[in-house]
Amino acid sequence: LRWEHPTRGTLLPAQFLHLADESGAVVPIGDWVLAQACTEASAWLASGVVDRSFSVHVNISPRQLQEGTFVERVLSVLRSHDLNPAQLTLDFDEATLNDDTSSTKRALQALRRFGVRIALDDFGIGVSSLTALRDCSADIVKLDGTVARGLGANGEDDPLVRAIIQFAHALDKQVVAEWV
Numbered sequence: 001l002r003w004e005h006p007t008r009g010t011l012l013p014a015q016f017l018h019l020a021d022e023s024g025a026v027v028p029i030g031d032w033v034l035a036q037a038c039t040e041a042s043a044w045l046a047s048g049v050v051d052r053s054f055s056v057h058v059n060i061s062p063r064q065l066q067e068g069t070f071v072e073r074v075l076s077v078l079r080s081h082d083l084n085p086a087q088l089t090l091d092f093d094e095a096t097l098n099d100d101t102s103s104t105k106r107a108l109q110a111l112r113r114f115g116v117r118i119a120l121d122d123f124g125i126g127v128s129s130l131t132a133l134r135d136c137s138a139d140i141v142k143l144d145g146t147v148a149r150g151l152g153a154n155g156e157d158d159p160l161v162r163a164i165i166q167f168a169h170a171l172d173k174q175v176v177a178e179w180v
Contacts, residue, residue: 001033021061030064031073038081038088045087055117057089062096065104071111078116085115089140092118094126097136108137122178123147124164134171141168145179 003011020026041056064070078085090111096104097120112118119140120133124147133141143164150157161177168175 001029017061021063024063026061026063027067030060031077034058034060034074035077038077038083041087042081042083045083052084052087055087055089057091057119059091059093059121062092062104065092065096065107068103070107071114074111074116075114085111086117089117089119091121091142092138093121094123094128097126097128097132105137112137112139119176124160130167133167138173140174140176142176142178145177148177149179151177 001013001017003016005011017026017029020029037056037058041050041054044050045052045054067073074088074090075085078088092108108118117140118138119142120136120138121142122144123133123141125144141164143161147157147164148161151161152158165175
C-alpha cells in the first residue's frame, strides 16, 4: 500500500496509516486492500502463476477486527473472488494481542474456524506475554527482522530465536523469520 501524496510524493504505510487508524479511514482502506489482494491472487491462480497452495497475506488493524461485520466482509470477498479461505492469511501485529476486547478474539477465532489463516506479524519487538502468544488465534508467528537479522553473526540472538521457535512449535504454530 502506498499513498501518492500531491506534494510529498509516494508515502509508505508507516507514514500515514496511523492517521488512517485515528480517523477511522483504516477500515475502508483495509477493505480495499483486501479486495485488491484477493483480485490479484485470483488472477495469479487462474493464470497458473501460482498453484492452489498459494496464500496471500494481508495486514489488518485492530480497528478492522472490532468492526462487527469484519468476518462477513472477509468471507464475502473470498467468495466473490472464488478463493478458498486457506488461500488468505490475515496478519495482525503484536499490539493486537494486548487488545482484550472480546470482539477481536471472536473475529480471529471465527476466521480460523472458516479456514482463513492468521499470522502474528512482527513478533519480538512489542511487549506481549508468553501467555498472550499461547492464547492467541495465530497459526503463524512471524519473527520481526530485527530479531532474526543477527542470527549466526554474533551468537547473541541465536538462543532467543531458538527458544521462540521451540515455544511456537510446542504451541503448534509455524514460525517465519522476516528479512531473511
